[in-house]
Amino acid sequence: MAGGWAKDGAVQDQIDSTIEDGVNEVRRRLQQQGPGLTECEECGETIPEARRKAIAGGRLCVDCQAERDRTQAHSAGYNRRGSKDSQLR
Incomplete structure (x- = not known):
């Protein structure tokens, strides 16, 4: 149940998006495992x-x-929630 201008299910969408971001971050870190490099992949x-x-x-x-x-x-x-408290700070 959403209120105001938010659509129904907006809170769940925010939760799902936060979880998806976390999972993607962990997957990115796992891809970096394996043999280390002798030279930096960014600066050489x-x-x-x-x-x-x-x-x-x-x-x-x-x-x-x-x-x-x-x-x-x-x-x-x-802060994805956009709560009133976070907007007042």
Whole structure:
């Protein structure tokens, strides 16, 4: 039951979309498993052997991984609910 301008089932659609995003993120991470690279797939810099041993399937150097983590951290906090409380902040 939706109210106001929302269509029926809107809440369930939001829940389904959030779950789908989570599943897609996990699938993307699983695809990165396997043998690690000796060179970063983004910048081409050599990945140190210690990092390759510490992180199985590592494909990025420390700098590129840090940048990716910063980028993903910003998108992780998105509030799909659009509740009145979140709109007032």
